[in-house]
Amino acid sequence: MIDRLTDLGSITGALSLLCILILIGGEIVARNLLGISLHFSWDLAGYLMGACFLLSSAAAMKGGSHVRVTALLETLPPAVARVLEVFACLVGFAICVTLSWALIDMAWLxxxxxxxAATAFRVPLIYPQAVxxxxxxxLTLQCLAQFLRLMCGEALATGPGLE
Known part of the structure; x- marks a missing residue:
């Protein structure tokens, strides 16, 4: 279930990136061919970039794309390395819970x-903040899934070329 939600977040993040491309392309065309500017383009592009970043971060964790320093883990005995992995996972989980709580609170408020927004676009901030x-x-759920994988004896995914 967590992995399916992660995949959905990844797809939504990719669509956000595509929307940025279309939006900025439209801004370039509007400025150069029509002599007008889409007053909302930079604000909306910023919101979409935040959405792309956070909605895709869980998939990056699942796929092993986040930067991990494994040099220490490779030199330690497997049992010690596993304890260190579990500890790092729990610290990451605590940080993600704190981040989630803060962002939920901010959107709620x-x-x-x-x-x-204090710009010409005047978008209600609850929408981008909720995203x-x-x-x-x-990301928090994926941290939990990583912890559960470690507890079940699975190795965490590592992305190519990150070592």
Whole structure:
């Protein structure tokens, strides 16, 4: 279930990146051919970049794409390396829980206050902040899945060329 949610977040993150491409391409065409600017393009591109980053971070963890320093793990006895991996996973989980809590709280407060962006776009901040919170929750869940994998004796994925 966690891996399916992670995959959905990854697809949504990729679509966010595609939307940035379309948005910035539209801005370039509008400026150069029509002599106008899409006043919302930079704001929306920033929100989409945050969505891309956080919604895809769980998939990066699942696939082993996050940078890990394995030089120490390779020199330690396997049992000690495993304990260190579990400890690092728990620390990462605690950090992700804190991040998720903070982003959920921020989105909740923005919704309660009716906060909007201080730009011409005036988007209600609850929407982009809620997307960031969802991405952080996905990352937190993937940290939990990594911990469970370690407890079941599985090795964590490592991406190519990251060593």
């Amino acid at each position: 923005s919704g309660m206050r009716g906060s909007t 960031l919170a969802i991405g952080a929750v996905l």
